[in-house]
Amino acid sequence: MGIPERREREKEKLRRKIMDAARTLFVEHGVEQTSMRKIAEAIEYSPTAIYLHFADKEALLREICREDFSSLTQAEIAAGDISDPVQRIRQIGMAYMTFGVQHPQHYRLMFMRRVKVVPVEEDLRRIGDPSHDGYAVLRHVVIGALEAGRFRENFTDPDVICQTLWAGVHGAVALEITMCDDPWLTMAPFEVRANAILDVLIAGMCKEAGA
Amino acid sequence: MGIPERREREKEKLRRKIMDAARTLFVEHGVEQTSMRKIAEAIEYSPTAIYLHFADKEALLREICREDFSSLTQAEIAAGDISDPVQRIRQIGMAYMTFGVQHPQHYRLMFMRRVKVVPVEEDLRRIGDPSHDGYAVLRHVVIGALEAGRFRENFTDPDVICQTLWAGVHGAVALEITMCDDPWLTMAPFEVRANAILDVLIAGMCKEAGA
DNA sequence: TTGATTTAATTAACACTGTTTACTAATTTT
């Protein structure tokens, strides 16, 4: 009696279809410009059909982000495959920024919108799990460098270190995304700025030897 | 014959009234949540009246930002009143971040939204003018420190230096604004993070002596 | 194989949004 199972599969299939179409439209035209009706049109369903799978637009957005966080985390993990702990931090930072500028709309969704604080239980369980939590990946590597004595004496708290590194790379990405075509400013090429901020972060936090 | 002058004054007066009401509502409830109708209601005019003074909501927003940029610039100038060029950079950075966390909604308008690129001639004329251009203020101070030989050898381009400093402080503020109440993360107190990023930026860019 | 029941999906509507058009009332000019 596999009828409920089949129905479940079909339901999941439509759910996927909605998320894929929504992501494509969000990325292509931005969140604001993408209406529920347009998403519905793309999948050839009525707008109300979406509400059978997601509570509202915000919830749909949140689910998409959850998936995108995983890909960023994977990119970080791949970049962390290098021996020297300080260089590992640099690689992770560069992977993060590359993700940001290559997927600016994804990045906007993930890190540049006020999140409605609805802590789903499943999310909370993932905290600290390095296969889903990008912050945990960085934190792990930072602790490694910390234990190897690579940081200056005034940097001992792994969270402060992580959040300082994050501030630097996030700032570079966020400015690029929002300011890149502002006529007020003449921005240096992103690659230059990305390397500069990494140089500064590492030179500022780590002992001279590890340069 | 002061009739046109009087009319001009009255027009300007309503314009001010619109901008003040709009700013208050934007800051209090956010841009998205503030409709033109609500602004109109606040000033006891019809929604259409706003369109006699501003082309659209975006233009109204832009005018408000222009004013806010000036206050930020003033805060920077006030913070720059200190002799040592490196400490001056630190003070400016701290003033910038303080402005951001104390006026998060203003900051959102100014630095966290994609700007429709409509370069008004008057704006373009203000570029580089330190009384209206906050970036120019920083740039001036950076060049001062550069001439005093306070930067490391690998930092010679004032724009790259400015934009790296900016990335750092913007990252700290932006993360604070968007992430402060995310249950996923346990953020260190903002003051700690603000000082940490300033320490890192300066230690990473400046010669050891200037610590 | 019926009839009842659950499920999936839709149509139509509600209460909004930014913005425009057509109009009115007031003021200024001739």
Next chain:
DNA sequence: AAAATTAGTAAACAGTGTTAATTAAATCAA
């Protein structure tokens, strides 16, 4: 006083997220 300019408005348009009411389809029980 009549004409012309102006400030301001009401009503409407096209679109938004979302919900209530309704239909069509599939499944289950008899």
